[in-house]
Amino acid sequence: MIMKIIKKKIKSIIIKVEDGEVVVSAPHGTSKSYIDKVLDKNKSRIEELKTLDAKKNRFKNHLFGEKIEVDNEKDLEKIYRTRLKAVLDILFEKYEKITGLKATSVNIRKMKVRWGTCYPASGKININLKLAERPIDEIEAVVLHELVHLKYGNHDKKFYNECIKYMPNYLEIEKRLKT
Structure with missing residues (x-):
C-alpha cells in the first residue's frame, strides 16, 4: 500500500x-x-x-496524464509551464491551420475554475496551468474549444458542431474534462 x-x-x-x-x-x-x-x-x-x-479521475502531480515525482510545488509549476508551452505551441499551430482561426496571444495562467478563456474581440486566449496535468487529447480539446470561441462566442449548436467538425470525439473528451 x-x-x-x-x-x-x-x-x-x-x-x-x-x-x-x-x-x-x-x-x-x-x-x-x-x-x-x-x-x-x-x-x-x-x-x-x-x-x-x-x-x-484526479491528476495531481501528473504531466500529460502520467504520474511524475517532484520534490516541491515550485519545481512542479516550472515543469508544467515549460512542457505545457511546448505542447500548446504545437497544438495551436495545428488547429489554427485547420480551422483558419488565429489567436493574437496565448498565455498560461493559474485559474481556479476554467481550463481556458477566450476574448474574441481581442483574440486573446488564456490556458489554465493545471491543464498540464491532463492527457494530451484533453489539452487538444481545450485548444480547439478556445479557438472556436473566436468564431462563436456562445456554447450553442453551431459552436459544438464546429468543434465536432475538427474533432469527432470532442463531446466525449469534454465530458472527461468536467470530472
Missing part, C-alpha cells in the same frame, strides 16, 4: 486517499505501530476510499 504519513498539530488520526495514495495525518508523537493498528482496523473503509478516489 502506497502511504504517506504527515505529523501535525491535530487531536486524532485522519485517513484520506488522494491520487491512489493513502495519506495519514496524525498528531505529533503518534507511534508508527499505533498508526498501523488504526489502518488495520479501518481496512474496509480505506478500500472504499480508494474506490471513490479512483472514480474522481
